[in-house]
Amino acid sequence: MPAKFRLSRRTLLGAVAGTCAAAALGIWRWLDEPGGPAWTPTLEATTPGPVTDATLSTLVAAARAVIGRPIEPAHYAEYFRWRAEHLPGYRTLYGRFAARVDRGARRTAGCAFAGCSAAAQTRVLRPASRARAPRSVLDAVWMAAGGRVWTAYDRFILDEALALFAGTDAWVLTGYEGWPGTPRGLDRYRRAPR
């Protein structure tokens, strides 16, 4: 017969405390990793295909909300549409994102995301910032509990909208007559900028 294993209360408490300390240390080290935590978002290998007009409206509204400056929406819609129809994973991601932010908007503001106020849209999108830069143990727990889905929304929707903005509307808002990729003619570049 093996000897009965005994654990004193002090030993048990010490083990629990040590485990918690190690876990906290691990989380803090993970949070301090250069370039952020190593939860790299990826796209699922799902089939490309068309998205609904409602999903496109939601995506453009999210782009508008994260950019927060006047934009021409048409090329954002075309951008999202093309990616959904041609690149694996985007259609699925867009559909899930639209459903999620719509749900959030209805719960917090009583409207579909695309029809909400800018302030309400910004509130709904706030988890994206939290997912990008978790700062506390609570953030890490939230990520582990499902919040990490926002890293994909952040990387593949909101980041891409900002990159598109930098290559297009930002030029006009900075004082250029048009952005690269549009025919700008050969007269204006020789005259003083507006």
Added chain:
Amino acid sequence: MAIVGSGIAGAAIAYLLTARGHRVEIFERGPAYPYPHTPQFEDRFLHRYDNPAYRLPSDLQGLTVSGTYCGDVDHERHMVVGGTATHWAGIALRMIPQDFQTKTLYGFGDDWPIGYDDLEPYYGRAEALLGVSGTDADNPFAPPRSRPFPLPPFELSYEDRILAARLRAAGIVVHTTPQAATRAAYGDRPGCQNFGACDVCPIGVRYSPNYHLARAVATGRCVIHRETSVRRIVADRPGRRAVSLIYRPNGAAADREYQVPVVVLAGGAIENARLLLLSGRDRHPDGVPLGDVVGRRLTFHHLWSGSLRYAERMMPGRLGRWTGQSHQFLTPPTRGRHGAVKVEFSANIVPWSEDAAFGARSGAEVLERFAPLTMLRDVTLHSEAAPEPRRTVTLSTTRDRFGDPYAHVHYDLSPFDEATYAYGQGLFDRFAKATGAADAQLRGIETVYSGGHHMGTCRMGRDAADGAVDSFGALHGCPNLFVVGASMFVGPAAVNPTLTIAALAVRTADYLTRAL
């Protein structure tokens, strides 16, 4: 005849020979690359998509490197139908007469076996072929020419005119930039509409070799075997003539042989040398006889960039193309102690603007980062290197899909290059002071970039001891095997090499027409 490589030199020769009734088969390792480049433009500017269809897998494109050059030599090359010039800036400059005689005049490098006068008519024909827009009226340093540019120049931009006026007061001339982009309609190519997407021009304004490849194919006398790798060249028993190519479609399991009366290698300085080394008599009894010149004197164009920041808005990038540059320093009195330098204002801020979004959380952050770009002008020093035998292309121990060794590139900067950088830094400082820049930063010597301009490795010479090929590109000792393109260059000069590549190709095409 067979042409290995479909870049600017191979395309020009294929076009000219098929127009004269000859049959040409082109072997290109890379994939198809649509022309006009509208799909590539849409990928890049509308959909922000880096299309893998235009890249070779790493078991088909690769090389190994040693030395101090930090650039990505491998991916400075674009292995697609049309070659690296599918992506070029289009700047089309003639070398100056002194560039062909650096040893005699300045005591460095070697003299070319031909001079500027020999090449001048071909420069004119190359300008006509490519549709070059330009003028010499504002450039007192331009070499002599026997025919005018085919198209008027792209005028200086607003900001270049401001800087040019300030530099003129300091004794420095800034002038327009000749470029193979159609300022006005030219044949069936439209005039520029300033999309600002020049490397993937959607309407064919910037010249692309694919323009002439399409015309060569349309004659019915040209076939392009794309995604097909030539593995070696076979010579006859005495080694005096090339008799066939051993090639394999990239997805095939077995080699094929193509009997051919004339072979033209047009795969760029690195791949031309690699294929010759793979075909050498030291590796195969029926190999090509090679001297010890092949693979030596690999020479890059040396580009160093810096930024000038001004107190007022300069708004660079309103024209997608380059406009102002200075050829005043192509023949400084101190040339020989260092290389010549061409100074160029760059207006391409597209990559910078895209960087403005990196890590940003809002449009306001993007705009905050974008705003300083409007006050910047990038200046690039295009510098001449001295050819060095120890800069080489040899065979690597790493192998491609078929088991053939990749090229190994060894490239170091020399004391001559350090002196050229120091000279260029002095010019940069002069430009900064004369134009009233509030801040000026030239990137360090270690940031040298080739611009994708790889030269030498099969240089022309009067005999086999002096060079791998003669001035028409025929391999010494094997006169039906030609090497064209920048491989033939004896020295690199400070100006962009592409127009010289095209001029030499036109000259070789004439020679082949007579020989065939």
